[in-house]
Amino acid sequence: MKPIVAIVGRPNVGKSTFFNRVTRTKDAIVDDFPGVTRDRNYGDVNWEGVEFTLVDTGGFLENDEDDFAHHIRFQISQAIEDADVIVLVLDGKSGVSPFDRDLIEILRTVTKPVFYAVNKIDGLEQEDRLYDFYALGVENLYPVSAEHRYGINDFLDDLICALPRADSTPSQEEMIKLAVVGRPNAGKSSLINRLLGENRLVVSEVPGTTRDAIDSVCHINGKSYTLIDTAGIRRKGKVSKKIEKFSIIKALRSLDRCDVALIVMDADEGITEQDISIAGYAYERGCGCVFLLNKWDVIEKDTNTAKRFYERLRMEAKFLSFAPAMTISALTGLRVQRIFKLADDVYSQYASRIGTGQLNKILETAIERNEPSLHKGKRLKFYYATQVSSKPPTFVCFVSYPDAVHFSYKRYLINQIREGAKLDKTPIRLIFRQRTGRIEFGKNKRTDFGKKKKKKKK
Numbered sequence: 001m002k003p004i005v006a007i008v009g010r011p012n013v014g015k016s017t018f019f020n021r022v023t024r025t026k027d028a029i030v031d032d033f034p035g036v037t038r039d040r041n042y043g044d045v046n047w048e049g050v051e052f053t054l055v056d057t058g059g060f061l062e063n064d065e066d067d068f069a070h071h072i073r074f075q076i077s078q079a080i081e082d083a084d085v086i087v088l089v090l091d092g093k094s095g096v097s098p099f100d101r102d103l104i105e106i107l108r109t110v111t112k113p114v115f116y117a118v119n120k121i122d123g124l125e126q127e128d129r130l131y132d133f134y135a136l137g138v139e140n141l142y143p144v145s146a147e148h149r150y151g152i153n154d155f156l157d158d159l160i161c162a163l164p165r166a167d168s169t170p171s172q173e174e175m176i177k178l179a180v181v182g183r184p185n186a187g188k189s190s191l192i193n194r195l196l197g198e199n200r201l202v203v204s205e206v207p208g209t210t211r212d213a214i215d216s217v218c219h220i221n222g223k224s225y226t227l228i229d230t231a232g233i234r235r236k237g238k239v240s241k242k243i244e245k246f247s248i249i250k251a252l253r254s255l256d257r258c259d260v261a262l263i264v265m266d267a268d269e270g271i272t273e274q275d276i277s278i279a280g281y282a283y284e285r286g287c288g289c290v291f292l293l294n295k296w297d298v299i300e301k302d303t304n305t306a307k308r309f310y311e312r313l314r315m316e317a318k319f320l321s322f323a324p325a326m327t328i329s330a331l332t333g334l335r336v337q338r339i340f341k342l343a344d345d346v347y348s349q350y351a352s353r354i355g356t357g358q359l360n361k362i363l364e365t366a367i368e369r370n371e372p373s374l375h376k377g378k379r380l381k382f383y384y385a386t387q388v389s390s391k392p393p394t395f396v397c398f399v400s401y402p403d404a405v406h407f408s409y410k411r412y413l414i415n416q417i418r419e420g421a422k423l424d425k426t427p428i429r430l431i432f433r434q435r436t437g438r439i440e441f442g443k444n445k446r447t448d449f450g451k452k453k454k455k456k457k458k
């Protein structure tokens with residue numbers, strides 16, 4: 001699991017520029033799927049082989065009516081609670097503001113590592129702008145220019161040293177890990193309490209991989225499940241007034257650790273943009289997903305109500321068309337026990353491996369049936385494919401020009417794999433890699449290495 005670094009700071013200091021500068025060093029693993037595109041406020045970074053997730057906590061609290069100072073203080077308190085490392089971005093051009101002093105006072109008391117990036121120092125000659133900031137008496141002060149990359153490398157070199165090392169908990173490996181995510185008030189804590197409380201499940205709490213995380217383990221029908229970081233969620237349920245706001249860091253953290261995400265939505269409120277955003281995170285993280293339309297007890301229904309909900313969901317979250325959906329009520333317990341069965345179905349596909357022979361047969365047939373369009377007047381050649389990992393199933397296919405494979409053609413191939421390998425409920429990744437050679441799909445029937453070698457011997 002990757003550590004999470006949160007960027008905080010007042011408006012206009014250059015947080016987004018900083019975020020873009022740092023995250024642009026990574027290779028994108030996820031495709032832009034129409035419908036999942038939106039302002040990205042988190043990204044994975046790999047610096048010198050060390051991975052972490054950078055979150056710009058600024059952008060997410062849309063429709064917030066609070067004044068900005070309150071807003072930022074909230075943002076910071078959430079980052080302090082949820083992130084592993086905090087980066088306060090300051091404006092080296094406009095200098096220290098009273099508000100910055102305020103934030104620094106809050107951050108001084110934090111036991112997690114805090115970095116202070118003084119931005120808009122566009123070169124060595126501008127470093128005298130730092131004096132003002134030295135007077136604040138904080139450690140870890142870095143002059144940077146997000147725009148010109150000045151100082152960013154030194155900053156990252158030090159940052160990665162402060163990241164907690166990922167520790168693994170092998171005892172949990174065999175269990176199906178479930179994360180319950182959703183927007184505030186969707187019914188997450190009610191659902192977890194139901195899942196854990198009903199049927200007298202054996203519940204034990206085990207510390208999660210992160211500080212403060214508590215996972216709950218339950219045993220049902222001879223199987224064990226880990227419900228990820230239930231502590232935060234269950235604790236929250238006790239807060240009388242619902243002032244909690246959505247924490248992107250919490251959601252990412254759970255999604256990073258889970259096999260299957262249970263995406264809880266409030267059917268009474270309908271499907272909202274924020275629900276779709278959360279679904280988008282789950283998609284990008286490559287989790288298995290199940291949609292749960294909660295509070296079904298309060299919905300006035302006719303025979304088509306559920307159908308209409310599902311249709312709406314399919315339309316809004318096209319990128320998760322493989323995720324099963326079910327209406328439930330955490331309050332009455334309606335269909336709650338069926339969730340385990342649904343999660344099992346998703347997991348068995350999510351963790352599955354299919355043989356190279358079968359995979360190549362599927363692709364070969366698919367390519368023969370529907371040839372890719374020409375690339376600069378030349379035929380695009382597909383060689384062989386193999387599954388390189390599971391959770392989710394990830395396939396690499398060797399192609400003459402990987403970049404020339406059209407998005408729609410890739411979708412076609414993914415759908416063919418889904419159909420052919422019975423992987424209709426899990427995300428699938430298909431990666432194209434460059435290769436030149438003679439053994440090509442559709443041209444002769446030899447698709448895998450074994451056969452190729454045999455041919456050479458002759």
Ligand SMILES: Nc1nc2c(ncn2[C@@H]2O[C@H](COP(=O)(O)OP(=O)(O)OP(=O)(O)O)[C@@H](O)[C@H]2O)c(=O)[nH]1
Pocket residue numbers: 009010011012013014015016017018058119120121122144145146147148
């Ligand atoms: N000179 C200089 N200008 C910068 C640098 N980084 C950002 N800026 C400018 O500062 C302004 C604000 O940058 P943003 O990245 O939008 O700031 P932000 O903190 O994300 O702002 P909010 O979205 O309002 O919170 C823009 O006009 C940037 O071009 C820098 O390193 N040097």
Ligand SMILES: Nc1nc2c(ncn2[C@@H]2O[C@H](COP(=O)(O)OP(=O)(O)OP(=O)(O)O)[C@@H](O)[C@H]2O)c(=O)[nH]1
Pocket residue numbers: 182183184185186187188189190191233236237242244294295296297298328329330331332
């Ligand atoms: N009618 C009805 N109400 C529900 C159901 N599930 C939850 N609620 C109510 O919805 C409200 C929010 O439920 P919570 O379980 O606290 O929601 P949450 O997603 O954990 O909320 P946050 O802690 O804000 O993230 C509470 O008043 C619940 O009683 C349901 O199935 N039916």
